[in-house]
Amino acid sequence: MASPLKSNPDWWRGAVIYQVYPRSFQDTKGDGFGDLKGVTQRLPYIASLGVDAIWLSPFFTSPMADMGYDVSNYCDVDPMFGTLADFDAMLKNAHQLGIKVIIDQVISHTSDQHPWFKESRSDRTNPKSDWYVWADPKPDGTAPNNWMSIFGGPGWEWDGVRKQYYMHNFLGSQPDLNFHNPDVQEALLETVRFWLKRGVDGFRLDTVNFYFHDKELRDNPPLVYDPDAIGLDAPDVNPYGMQNHLYDKTQPENIGFLQRFRALLEEFDDRASVGEVGDGARSLKTVAAYTGGGDKLHMCYTFDLLGPDFTATHIRRCVTAFQDAVTDGWVCWAFSNHDVTRHISRFAQTVEERERIAKLAISVLAALRGSICLYQGEELALPEAELEFADLRDPYGIRFWPAFKGRDGCRTPMVWEKDADFAGFSEAKPWLPVPAEHRPLAVDQQEEAGSVLDHYRQTLAFRKAHAPLLDGSMIFLETNQDILAFTREKGGEKLLFVFNLHRGPQTVPLPKGVKIADLVPMPGFAPQIEDGEIVLEAMDVFCGRISL
Structure with missing residues (x-):
């Protein structure tokens, strides 16, 4: 708790x-x-x-x-x-x-329905008339430009009272503030x-x-x-x-x-x-x-x-x-x-x-x-x-x-x-x-x-139990396989992580110069080192503490 x-x-x-x-x-x-x-x-x-x-x-x-x-x-x-x-x-x-x-x-x-918008759309001279993004139409009555809404269609909605368009990046009922x-x-x-x-x-x-x-x-x-x-x-x-x-x-x-x-x-x-x-x-x-x-x-x-x-x-x-x-x-x-x-x-x-x-x-x-x-x-x-x-x-x-x-x-x-x-x-x-x-x-x-x-x-x-995982450094390691391998380090602790995201087993040589002091298995995973290689099952994780 x-x-x-x-x-x-x-x-x-x-x-x-x-x-x-x-x-x-x-x-x-x-x-x-x-x-x-x-x-x-x-x-x-x-x-x-x-x-x-x-x-x-x-x-x-x-x-x-x-x-x-x-x-x-x-x-x-x-x-x-x-x-x-x-x-x-x-x-x-x-x-x-x-x-x-x-x-x-x-x-x-x-x-x-926000009071700010209700006031803004009431006319072009009220105190909040410029609180939203209003613009005149083009001469042919179309929207001021080609901006689009994420929710579909133009990013502009016509308002008959002000005779202007207002901008909306999302729904027409979600006017953008200025x-x-x-x-x-x-x-x-x-x-x-x-x-x-x-x-x-x-x-x-x-x-x-x-x-x-x-x-x-x-x-x-x-x-x-x-x-x-x-x-x-x-x-x-x-x-x-x-x-x-x-x-x-x-x-x-x-x-x-x-x-x-x-x-x-x-x-x-x-x-x-x-x-x-x-x-x-x-x-x-x-x-x-x-x-x-x-x-x-x-x-x-x-x-x-x-x-x-x-x-x-x-x-x-x-x-x-x-x-x-x-x-x-x-x-x-x-x-x-x-x-x-x-x-x-x-x-x-x-x-x-x-x-x-x-x-x-x-x-x-x-x-x-x-x-x-x-x-x-x-x-x-x-x-x-x-x-x-x-x-x-x-x-x-x-x-x-x-x-x-x-x-x-x-x-x-x-x-x-x-x-x-x-x-x-x-x-x-x-x-x-x-x-x-x-x-x-x-x-x-x-x-x-x-x-x-x-x-x-x-x-x-x-x-939480390992300080390097909170805000320690992170350095990726080069491998000749599609493996996610990196170290996390802070203070006196340096951890090596190797993730096999494949649906088949992988064997990964220990990076050159890296010596594992002890295994620090992540919960639910327990791969081993055999003859200088990390043996990973499908969708598996290795974690070990590196000797400093």
């Missing part, structure tokens, strides 16, 4: 963060939607995993057109999730269990201060590189395909990915705002920030700019490891690219979140190998340099849910069905008890179905030794 919180300004460095999607975690009201009291009820379970913090997806007041990522009041809790008092109780309980609380700050856009207006920045920072005063420990900044737009509204050029590029802006069924997004996001002015954001956090003790960077092939360059210098974000995560590729070559390439680009910043690695297909379904080729893949994946993640983020249910090896079109709630999936099925498949309710109604999530029909194949993987079925859940707990304990 975690211990009560102690002051540590660098707690986020090497931290393990557990993402909670509140509407799918635990329902205590009996309406089929998870809530904050449900999070509080399940905090002991979260603490038992050995994580350092939770990241809560949005629970603010919202029309829920995009499941809470369309905020209409930044300083209150939506009745679906409870009350401010429920939040305060959850925060207090988390802190008592030694768990930090990070909340999802969605400030690139609001809901069209960060070029200093009053907008000030108002948003005040909403952040509101939660800082309540005691939150940090913020996950949604679409952090989307804040500013090009003032000249220049057209984006077409994307020139680069087969060696890492990172995608959108699924290939979405024409959004056909543009090089030079002007609708990742503008240089963003640096100044992030410095203001960091300065606000520095007024409070032990606070942290993690930014979500969706910038295609430029993601790592953007992470370097946003985390370097110690005066902007504490860390960022990208979508580089959130694709289908679970190979030594791909992982080494992503991590090396980050290390080359980011000299003094920090990264947060993840294999799953609420926006992508669950990694068990992305990485496993058969149902039979899912358990092994789940154990191998968390072992890889725990050994990488950086902080790591886990998504609720991955510790149970939950696969992506296959849903019927009639069950979909995600506007992204509805728009691009059937070529792209959206994000609902990774957002189905948490399964707590195999035989309980709705697997213990709720007493009422949930907002998304509970898949039958998830029930045998419920928490109450995985409390025994050797389960995926047990493996997660042991692996996270292993990570």
Whole structure:
């Protein structure tokens, strides 16, 4: 069990963060939607995993057109999730269990039901007329430029009252704020201060590189395909990915705002920030700019490891690219979140190998340099849910069905008890179905030794027990095989890791000049050294302490 919180300004460095999607975690009201009291009820379970913090997806007041990522009041809790008092109780309980609380700050856009937007759209002269991105049509009545929405279609919506278009990177009901207006920045920072005063420990900044737009509204050029590029802006069924997004996001002015954001956090003790960077092939360059210098974000995560590729070559390439680009910043690695297909379904080729893949994946993640983020249910090896079109709630999936099925498949309710109604999530029909194949993987079925859940707990304990894994150096070793091999070192301890991600055995010679003082097996794996070679089974892990 975690211990009560102690002051540590660098707690986020090497931290393990557990993402909670509140509407799918635990329902205590009996309406089929998870809530904050449900999070509080399940905090002991979260603490038992050995994580350092939770990241809560949005629970603010919202029309829920995009499941809470369309905020209409930044300083209150939506009745679906409870009350401010429920939040305060959850925060207090988390802190008592030694768990930090990070909340999802969605400030690139609001809901069209936000009072700010209602005033802004009322006419062209009101005090908030310039709080959103408004633009006149072209002479033929079409949109001001070729910018597109990630959720499909043009990134502009016509408003008949102002007789202008407003910009939206996502739904038409999610208008983009105008960060070029200093009053907008000030108002948003005040909403952040509101939660800082309540005691939150940090913020996950949604679409952090989307804040500013090009003032000249220049057209984006077409994307020139680069087969060696890492990172995608959108699924290939979405024409959004056909543009090089030079002007609708990742503008240089963003640096100044992030410095203001960091300065606000520095007024409070032990606070942290993690930014979500969706910038295609430029993601790592953007992470370097946003985390370097110690005066902007504490860390960022990208979508580089959130694709289908679970190979030594791909992982080494992503991590090396980050290390080359980011000299003094920090990264947060993840294999799953609420926006992508669950990694068990992305990485496993058969149902039979899912358990092994789940154990191998968390072992890889725990050994990488950086902080790591886990998504609720991955510790149970939950696969992506296959849903019927009639069950979909995600506007992204509805728009691009059937070529792209959206994000609902990774957002189905948490399964707590195999035989309980709705697997213990709720007493009422949930907002998304509970898949039958998830029930045998419920928490109450995985409390025994050797389960995926047990493996997660042991692996996270292993990570905490070895200082090099928190913030030690990481150096890749050259091999003549497709093997993920690297050392982690801090102080007087140096560990060698060798990961065989193949579905067949591998024998790997010890790197030249390396002497193993003793084996330090990662939980669930116990390969041996025979005649100077590491003998690995399929999907296996070696860890040994190097003689210094």
